[in-house]
Amino acid sequence: MSVSTSKEDGVLVIVSDNPPVNALGHGVREGILRGIEAARTDQEVTAVVIACDGRTFHAGADITEFGKPPQDPSLPEVIEAIEALDKPVVAALHGTTLGGGLEVALGAHYRLATPSTKLGLPEVKLGLLPGAGGTQRLPRVVGVEAALGMIVKGDPIPAKKAEAMGLVDEIVPESELRQRAIAFARSKAGSAELPRSGRRTDKITADGSVFDDFRRANARRLRGFEAPEACIEAVKAATELPLEEGLKKERELFMKLMMGEQSAALRYLFFAERAASKIDDVPKDTPLIEVKKVGIIGAGTMGGGIAMNFLSAGLPVTLVERDQAPLDRGVGIIRKNYEATAAKGRMSPEAVEQAMGLLTPSTDMNDLKDCDLIIEAVFELMEIKKEVFSRLDSIAKDGAILATNTSYLDVNEIAASTKRPESVVGLHFFSPANIMRLLEIVRGEKTSDSVLATSMALSKKIRKTAVVAGVCHGFIGNRMLAVRQAEANNLILEGAKPWDVDRVLVEFGLPMGPFQMADLAGLDIGWDPEKTSSSTIREVLCERDRRGQKTGAGFYDYDESRRGAPSAEVEEVVASFAERSGREQRNIGDQEILERLLYPMINEGAKILEEGIAQRASDVDIVWVNGYGWPAYRGGPMFFADQQGAAEVLAGLKRHEARLQDGFTLSELLKRKAEEGGRFTG
Template identity: 65%
Template sequence: MSVITTHRDGDVLVVVSNNPPVNALGFAVRDGLAKALDEAAADPAVKAVVIRCDGRTFFAGADITEFGGPMKDPQLPELLERLEALDKPVVAAIHGTALGGGLETALACHYRIAVPSAKLGLPEVKLGILPGAGGTQRLPRVVGVAAALEMIVGGAPIGAKKASDIGLLDRLAGEDSLAAEAVAFARDIAEKRPLPRTSEKQAVAEPGVFDAFRAANARKMKGFEAPEACIQAIQAAAELPFAQGLEVERKLIRQLMASDQSKAQRHIFFAERAAAKIDGLAPGTPLIPVKSVGIIGAGTMGGGIAMNFLSIGIPVTILEMQQEALDRGVATIGRNYAGNVKSGRMTEDQAKQATGLLKPTLDYADLGQVDLVIEAVFENMDVKKEVFTRLDKIAKPGAILATNTSYLDVDEIAAVTSRPESVVGLHFFSPANVMKLLEVVRGAKTSDSVLATAMALAKQIRKIAVVAGVCHGFIGNRMLKPRQDQAGQLILEGAKPADVDRVFLDFGFPMGPFQLADLAGLDIGWHRDPTRRESVRDALCAEGRLGQKTGGGFYDYDEKRNRTPSPVAERIIAEFAAAKGIAQRAISDEEIRERCLYTMVNEGAKILEEGKAQRASDIDVVWVFGYGWPVYRGGPMFWADLVGARTIVDGLKRQQDRLGPDFTLSPLLVAKAEKGETFN
């Protein structure tokens, strides 16, 4: 069956795409649209054309399976020029999402009508590219330069109401009457001339709009190449005739497609989708229905986890040992929801509905009938074992028992229960109601149904989930350790905290390890004895330097929490190093990179060797979505592929004597270097 069909409704030719799941603009769709245009042009009885889609959405973008390879003709830019040049009016009838090439198709049509629930956007910037089928030239001509900058450089879709307000849509239709209303609209405008061709309009730019936009968005755009290319393309739309603007757009997209940044961003796009696939899981593995959740611990983590479920309408019973702690936790959840309402992320009714599903309790028995229990207590094996021993006695048969541990052995926790097959690790990242990553830790005995349910549930609560095996720290924290150890050692050997942090900031991290430590508080896990100075952090805490909150940690802070290098902290570090007999020296940026970042790649290779991650791209997903690895560098394993395994191994060998007695090179990394292979 053809993915594009046509039928006549009186004098209107209706062109329908049916290319599930998202009507992507692959070759068959483009070819079918070209033939439909020929049909419309050749038939004198056709006075107007409607293009719409069956299924859940309008064209939602390019066919991603064609990325990276040669595209078959007709290619989208040329097809859209033909569409716009047709001498009969064409109406785009939009439902679902019109994204990327889908919105570019709608822009090439002479008119656009949509249902109120539709979303429209040009998200290409998120793949490190720009809209390459005329989107940067047509959108500014329709909605003006300022609105086009927001949509193209920001990349976020907008709702139909806003699209209508800015002139992107000509009409809104009823949710259930789009097809009929589009045909009626086409009939209304069938004789209207001249046809409103977007390419013939003028893109209006206010003076100074481009520099003002760059200044306002400098922080968000820092390090990325695609946003600036998008701005230049839109500037061409405002300053050049359409045909010349298209040439600028095409030149810029060619440059971006060939760049490492776009390769990295496209890699993450595919990696995120691959992470949802579970190795060795039979298709059709039955899922366990989860209609109620219990959470043990109402602290920052427990409260944040609860919000994920409350926000999608799943009732949560939250347990604490003391009334005061319970009240504090419930109050924090309430404040967080109030903040969401204030910022416009949700309505007052939605917040009320969510908090109404929360049941606070001090009694374990209240968890007896929930479908999933998540333990979010103190990170201590004895405490967690005690919790799971109690849970095993009261949880109903078939309930999933999950631990939100960051480091601990999930199998050891599962072993205290009579049902280790029901136990799984769900490592949320703080703040759990905001951070997108979820490490789903598969125990030795975790059942396939429990694992599949955990992954499906992650999607429901809008998390990006990655399966990890049981090992200390799983994927993310295990790789964080060598980085943190080396950063700590480097400042003892003579690097300043600001030097180490600068290398991380230049690489694209939002903050360096010492900025992060000051933000979190240096007293996390501190033994509170000022006479015991076993680490630099102990020494800083002993002198009242607990981080940002006390105005000093590794840095000094002013009342606005702006940091400056601290002579006091540097003296404390130098004294600690002298007491340990460590001579200080000048340290290069290259050594900081090799010792902090190359060691992470080495640990990632060990994780793959041991089968604790399913694939290299899963490691990349963990680091991009959980730890601030810059998306335009594609994650540590993809970055290693760009740098080359040989370069990484040579750098680690160069630093071997300084990496400590426990450091060993990963045999997998060495093998990749010797064979010239990549991880991805």
């Protein structure tokens, strides 16, 4: 049985045990309701405690039931029965009390929690809203503003904050939770009036402006997502309607979201992220390499950002640079980044010093000899990478993992410059490396299973979302990005304006378009003023000192606040190249721009799957959502392809085939999916 009951001096204790997170599946709901019914009819029972065994209280609904026929009792029925009971009900909270778990707790009359408990309603992150009364009961308990923050953002709060808000009645020691909850329940037995969340009115009044103010304050975060607005509507209903009508409104909004494409995409990504951590052909019992100390070569922006990941995880880092000045500059930037985080209240000054205390700067590569993992973050040239790895071969201890942070280069060729290619792996961090979640783990031809499994385990320790990629130019993300950039360049030569190309992608949901991204990164990446030949638009722009935001001009003209505006000079440069290329100039509609940017990416993603560069289509999507700003509510390029239909993507590519970049070929996998009506994402 996943739910058991026992009586202790008149208190009925209902305990769920449904590992790993006590999800509120059918059996659990049934068991809790059975316990509440027993308490209602048993005259010996004077109070009830709802608790959980294991590492957490209920951490949410059973997500595997989504999309399946509902089974009674529903969670709202269970919660309504808890709240309606005429005997005090105490929820004993520990671990992560999330989603449906918090809604159960809100149905109880009192809530006790341990100091480490986290409480939250994260449904919005799955494109949903709390569907079992959370949007109606939470505002009545904590007030409208606090409820908006918890429901619309979906981030959990600590027990201490929950107590201050009135969500938790008392915080008790971890070891005493169950007994203290029983004693608390017994002390409330016989109470004439029970504090039922749904009947409270003392905190529910709100000026209507609070909702508009909240929307304005969070506009950037909420852009494009449907669920946050539905959450706001539901909370507003709590201020305007009696509980029963508010619950109906909540259910109506919930079902609309559940049936929508955004929630389907976000639920897909939830499972995709978990699948990405599995390496199909590496046994689960593969021995891991113990990593106690990390070495990083290169103290520039990337090297410093990589270092911060390990320092923040409590791992000592030796940071090596050739000369003292760039080393000092790199260390200074690391400290500045940490202090900026502390200034925002996201870490304490003590934590800053603790992280910095784990950092050892050096100008001597020999200081890496005792490191278990060494990552190079030097200039993206094969000759330099091979030289570094050749030197590492004679310095690094036996068994050390040697990793390259290359974005494009052949990891097998780099590994061949050592006598231990089995120890070499690609760890492609994304800039800024201390912030971006994605890590591409690039598996070389001879990379050992232990090195691969250890890299995946380390990614979790440094809080990255990792995806395994095979060796090819650009791996998964940059290989697809290159195809999109080539099409963007073609489009502007045919008559589309750079700002129109960018606008179409921003309206689709990406944070920026290809030309905005180029200006941000710098047009002079890889540009050599000594060898420049005016052969590309980018070269000409660099020659004119239009090298991006840093020089105040690139594809756009920038003001002092780095706000970009269309540039007449760029239009003139593009027109000159278009004339020389003999391309027909024409007006290009937004739909064609979108198709020509996205469909070739999907085609390339299909090739990546054909070649075994990615293990699964969902891995491709995880890369693009976490590394390139693909809107999560669209699920990723391959999920988007499935929504469009492979046949439609193929037809679109054939429509534009004559204009696509030189060397374009259709993926055989895409053609097969189109013929069979199949899906990439299962």
